[in-house]
Amino acid sequence: MSTEKHFNLAKKEYERWGIDVEEAFERLSKIPISIHCWQGDDIGGFEVNKSDLSGGIEVTGNYPGKATTPEELRMDLEKALSLIPGKHRINLHAIYAETDGEAVDRNQIKPKHFERWVQWAKKQGVGLDFNPTLFSHEKANDGLTLAHPNPDIRKFWIDHCIASREIGEYFGRELGTPCLTNIWIPDGYKDTPSDRLTPRRRLKESLDTIFEAPIDENYNIDAVESKLFGIGSEAFVVGSHEFYLSYALKNRKLCLLDTGHFHPTEMVSNKISAMLLFNDKLALHVSRPVRWDSDHVVTFDDELREIALEIVRNDATEKVMIGLDFFDASINRVAAWTIGTRNMLKALLYALLMPHVQLKQYQENGDFTRRLALLEEFKTYPFGAIWDEYCKRNNVPIKEQWLEKVEEYEATVLSNREAKIHSDVH
Template identity: 50%
Template sequence: MDKRELIEKAYELAREQYKAFGVDTDAVVDKMNDVQISLHCWQTDDVGGFERPDAELGGGGIQVTGNFPGKAQNIDQMRQDLDKVMSLLPGKQRLNLHAIYGEFGGQLVDRDQIEVKHFQGWIDWAKQRGMGLDFNATCFSHPKADDGYTLSSKNEDVRRFWVEHVKRCRAITAEMGKQLGSPSVHNTWIPDGSKDELVDRNGHRALLKKSLDEAFAHDYPREFMLDAVESKLFGIGAEFMTVGSHDFYLGYAIKNNKLICLDNGHFHPTEQVGDKVSACLQFVDDVLLHITRGVRWDSDHVVVLNDEIQLIASEIIRNDFLNRVKIGLDFFDASINRVGAYVVGTRATQQAFMRAMLEPYAILKDFEENGKYFERLALLEVMKSRNFGAVWDYYCLKNSVPASDDFIAEIQKYEKDVLLNR
């Protein structure tokens, strides 16, 4: 019996197992196509970007650990890596770009001067692949971010520079969505804050609100672009106070009809973003997710299938929120094969959503509403040992991508043939 036959046989057995709990695995395999994940381009090159040939991380609270060989040195190599990643993933994904990844033709184009033409190559690339794009203003790694403040800076020239940058990024995002026929999400995150005691928190937050109001003044059709704002508990060099806190941005999002971006690495280690999803969606139309793995604090490790990621996925599926939650990844690890990091992290996220879809929700909810809490807990535990892996392998088989551990050999070959020769 060959591997394909083994996968199909295992799937038939798993289908009967889940059918006993009222779960239709065939429907789940089909519904997984609704889970589109926006891959973060910056994993390919450690958030360096291509503004200039010697681009390295500068000011603004971003730090990547490791120096594994094979880092993408230019946009062609980045696209090559992204194509390889997507060839190993079931389903259809999106791509999330930062503003420092434009095609600037070897010229230094400062961020308050970027235009659609610098990203038309990415739009054409995405169109050829039938995928959508998302976008981010890059308010870090720049001399005008070195003192720790951008949109909340008390230096008016600096503040105006970053307002103009965000304005231009939003215009580029809207054009991406228009040309690709899929709304592009523009996300605003800034590193602003103080390393130590700060007496004028209010002054900086008032300036941030003013800057956002100015940057968001022009409304774009929602079928082209959506605005998101992203909070953080703290950042490198902003350990004492972060201007764009969760309270600030949640209030701003609710008042101004923006998406709130929930990055599960941006909260206190005991907070659960899965618990925040249904809370925020009572008051905002949509939520943007940045899925990562914080180890102790915000360390942006590669996503794995753990309880935290599972709760996020389960909350979305249990409440039929897929059409209201935009799913993206945000981690950067240069200590291991970067393509492998992408594939492991994306597959883990997809697997969490599949496990959530395989849950016998109707039975569990009935137990809950009738006070049968032992039965609810027991069934949740029983489902952990059901043959989820067989359904996952079948989904990969249907999508003509490597099942089980076969992707490891594919990435090892790519490392030998491509990455180590850069």
């Protein structure tokens, strides 16, 4: 049976419940996913004086073909974008500045160091998001930055964050779509602290200083990101969920939830509806924790679907800014982007194809039997045929056919890149 016939039969199944598949396609096409650039080079960046990866971040694996230049990274992103349906965004870290061989420390970065990224984004028709990089630096070696007891070190990182917000504003103005500039810090202690309040007071004061710098909110949106623990900060993290949730509410900033930054049994999906009652907007970094914040490639699992369901059934597709944050060097990096982003989109489409009106009514009427039955039955509705049609209409490969494109790219581009690295070494 042809793909078109499969789609038409599947469409009728959903129409029985009053679900408009064409409307679902239209709504999905308007939801951009912010795709993180750092999957492509294992969070290496392009600084002249590059530091070892630190801040509780680990990337494991050594799959051949890693991007080693901005041009290679953009080329790899283009390949991934060609396999992902819809128009999306690219999320950059400060370490991806291009300084043309000049050693520019992070408190001195400027919009000019990202001009090529903006030119590329214009050609690709994508927006850009941004993050100051408060890890992998000599001034972060002891695990403290904005909460550091040394005022000079605090000022260095404050200046870096102010410069990052200016870059975010530049992105928004140039590209005509606001940039989300998100602050995450590694600050914390490996063992039980004797004073939790003082580091948190210093963090609050640092953030206050950062956000006092005038930035046009039409072009830049500020967010703060929490964490439960990290490697080297197992006992205490200064920027906890409670801290940032309170700070964001009081100061009209976005609270960003990273799905890998909570206890392994704690569901971020459960937080979304509670926070939507008190926040105009939220931001997400969608990852897949496995026992710890290991940032595995996003799969089409229960929690991903539940996150998408919470966004869709609460009419929050324009209120929740969705970004990705995973890094796996054990598999093809272009494939990692493609798998993770397509899964996020699949989950959103799955959520758009649910009979939410009926399900909500069953719950309100106390008909929990029908609610459970319907939720379970829809898990095996012919969703795959609908997804294939969406990919087809967006001129990207259906099913696993995208993998052939990645394998061709590996054979013609990535393998040659790896061979060049080895020849340069010898």
